Amino acid sequence: MEQLFWALFTVVIGVFGCVLYFFLSNMILDRIYPAKGPNAGRNINRAARIRPWLFMFPALFLLTMYLLYPVVISVWLSFHGSDGDEFIGGGNYAWLLSDEKFAESMKNNMLWLIVVPAGSTFFGLIAAALTDRIKWGNFAKSLIFMPMAISFVGASVIWKFVYDYRAEGEAQIGLLNAIVTYFGGAPQAWITVPFWNSFFLMAILIWIQTGFAMVILSAALRGISEETIEAAILDGANPFQIFWKIKVPQIWGTIAVVWTTITILVLKVFDIVLAMTNGQWGSQVLANLMFDWMFRGLDIGRASTVALVIMLLVTPIMVWNIRNARREMV
Amino acid sequence: MDNIAGVKSRLTWAVNIAVLVLVLLWTIPTFGLLVSSFRDRDQISTSGWWTALSSSERNLTLRGASPSEAIETPDGWVIEGNLFDGPAEITAFGINANRPTEFTPGDTAERRGAFITVQQDGAYRIVSAEQPEGSRGTRIFVTSMEAPKFTLDNYRNVLFSEGIGKSFINTFTVTIPATIIPILVAAFAAYALAWMEFPGRALLIATVVGLLVVPLQMALIPLLRLHNEIGIGKDYLGIWLAHTGFGLPLAIYLLRNYIAGLPREIIESARVDGATDFEIFRKIVLPLSFPALASFAIFQFLWVWNDLLVATVFLGNNEDQLVMTGRLRELLGSRGGDWEILAASAFVSIAVPLLVFFGLQKYLVRGLLSGSVKGG
Known part of the structure; x- marks a missing residue:
């Protein structure tokens, strides 16, 4: 309870601090360059040149401290040993190339990168197309969207229960094994089966992200001009043709955005693997490998190197996003 | 259509x-x-x-009362009682571990000179000719049907003795400042980026778009070292700052998109009327941007509440600092088979985000759309 009080106190201090900073800094600026008197014109210009930076200073400071500075330091650390002090040149990179777990993580990450964005976008597209045609569509949408609000760890608990395994002959309490045994199959400890277990973990992320894809694609579908659809109907196209040949090609741009957004998320996926398998049984991924080296391996040089690999994989998307944003602004 | x-x-x-x-x-x-x-x-x-919702069958191994409670009657030495405390329905019983369903209720089984009868409601009667010896009661195997039982005990248990209650408060402690503080910081920056002219503006916007996708993993080690060096260490202040920093790119991006879309006439006319930028921001931009502020607040709230990585790195693992996702992860490791604990804990942790989600879905969807469709 005392903590909550501190939290609220911080909010008040933080908010007041911010307001006070903006208020005072603007006031001081207006004092130094008053917008009246003999030099009014020059003063206004000068103040206008400084003011934007006053507005942006706290944000710029935090962005620099919390996002730009770490990138530089990470690069520096990646050339240093386990405690970050001793320079070891390309040692960490050499280690990376020969490390089995890293190879496994890269392979798994590539699988995740293909399966999860594809799965989420596909199901999202189907859900968007179908729910827009029925009366209870909005209700259905909220339910499919719901997993977005659940934490990855919470989702892991939910799915671990679905995948739960009991020895053959006992009553299965996991839904998946219950279905398998109902149809005469043998129960499996799904998350311990190498290679395939990754897919069971991916299912969790697809389950979470489908709602996101659905919401955005649904809005895009509704934005399609009706004339094209009317024309297709008059030409005798059936609903499937209309969907796949008329609607989908018109929303490629949005599909690409959804795809890349989920791709970025996938590269950072960590909680699910940590909670479900902790990288055992051949299911390691980069983000969890990095966490492993940071907390269990206690080698910040190697951990930084793995983090840099994640950064490198994100970079093409970053460049693509920036180019799109710039094009839009022009 | x-x-x-x-x-x-x-x-x-x-x-x-x-x-x-x-x-x-x-x-x-x-x-x-x-x-x-x-x-x-x-x-x-x-x-x-x-x-x-249906009754479940259970196989149990129970014991009759201890031989010392045997009473001498004309029939012989008798031990009587009920195997269950409450109401029960037995479908079969046995006295041998290999054949636990040998007898139906009401039958009499014989074991070493003792005659054992078990009724459907769990009442048993053991009759023997000689006074029974030993300290432990006779083992009786029963198959019973149990009526479905629903209980709030799991929730009571996790909230008050498994530490989830404390973690709940810790999570709130992290979430409230980490949601509110970035909004204000970002709003000012977004206004400057949207409506003020200065050299380098386009470059800054591009930088913010770029920072949107920087993986958190990059930031963890350098920042933890930095926090330790400047003496913040692993404490709430550190995680508030970290979440603020990590949330800023999205906040600035969302808010800038929205604020840049406000009608130019309103802002221009206020300028002509002599309002300063600070006044325009406070009296016009901030109130008009409410939907965008709400969208971001929901995103940030859900993200901070559900975060495990940042909390694990920037907070300690002790009772006063362990957040709910961290606790849940620990429970998964240490009590992986205790589904009643896991299930109840998971629902305590996802209840708040679900409430926010269903209550404020409108703003969430709007935020998603402005972030992705427009931004793409």
Whole structure:
């Protein structure tokens, strides 16, 4: 309870601090360059040149401290040993190339990168197309969207229960094994089966992200001009043709955005693997490998190197996003 | 739209069924855990949650009363009692571990000169000719039908003795400042980037867009070292700052998009009237941007509440600092088989985000759309 009080106190201090900073800094600026008197014109210009930076200073400071500075330091650390002090040149990179777990993580990450964005976008597209045609569509949408609000760890608990395994002959309490045994199959400890277990973990992320894809694609579908659809109907196209040949090609741009957004998320996926398998049984991924080296391996040089690999994989998307944003602004 | 030409789609029923299947697929996993969180501990581990409403069969090994309680009667030495405390329904019993369902209720079994009768309600009577010896009662194997049991004990248990209650407060402690503070910082920056002219503006916007996707993993080690060096260490202040920093790119991006879309005339006319930028921001931009502020607040709230990585790195692992996701992860490791604990804990942790989600879905969707569709 005392903590909550501190939290609220911080909010008040933080908010007041911010307001006070903006208020005072603007006031001081207006004092130094008053917008009246003999030099009014020059003063206004000068103040206008400084003011934007006053507005942006706290944000710029935090962005620099919390996002730009770490990138530089990470690069520096990646050339240093386990405690970050001793320079070891390309040692960490050499280690990376020969490390089995890293190879496994890269392979798994590539699988995740293909399966999860594809799965989420596909199901999202189907859900968007179908729910827009029925009366209870909005209700259905909220339910499919719901997993977005659940934490990855919470989702892991939910799915671990679905995948739960009991020895053959006992009553299965996991839904998946219950279905398998109902149809005469043998129960499996799904998350311990190498290679395939990754897919069971991916299912969790697809389950979470489908709602996101659905919401955005649904809005895009509704934005399609009706004339094209009317024309297709008059030409005798059936609903499937209309969907796949008329609607989908018109929303490629949005599909690409959804795809890349989920791709970025996938590269950072960590909680699910940590909670479900902790990288055992051949299911390691980069983000969890990095966490492993940071907390269990206690080698910040190697951990930084793995983090840099994640950064490198994100970079093409970053460049693509920036180019799109710039094009839009022009 | 397919009805434009006047053709009633014959696919309507198929669509309805398809959506129903999708919705069920997407809700059943959560529903299963929700049901389980209200079930009795023993029932969770012996039968699937989908059987929660029907009686479940259980095999139990019980003991009669100790031989010292035998009473001498004309029939011989008798031990009587009930195997169950409450009401019960026995379908079979046995006296040998290899044949636990040998007898039906009401039958009499013989074991070493003792005659054992068990009734359907669990009442038993053991008659022997000689005074029984030993300290432990006779073992009796029973198969009983148990009525479905629902209980709030799991929740009581996790909230008050498993530390989830404390973690709940810790999570709030992290979340409130980490949600509110970035909004204000970002709003000022977004206004400057949207409505003020200065050299380098385009470059800054591009930088913010770029920073949107920087993986958190990059930032963890350098920042933890920095926090340790400047003396913040692993404490709430550190995680508030970290979440603020990590949330800023999205906040600035969302708010800038929204603020840049406000009608130019309003802002220009206020300028002509002599309002300073600070006044314009406070009196015009901030109130008009409420929907965007709300969208971001919801994003940030959900993100901070559900975060595990940042909390694990920037907070300690002690009772006063362990947040709910961290606690849940620990429980998964240490009590992986205790589904009643896991289920109830998971629902305590996802209850708040779900409430926010269903209550404020409108703003969430709006934020998603402005972030992705416009931004793409």
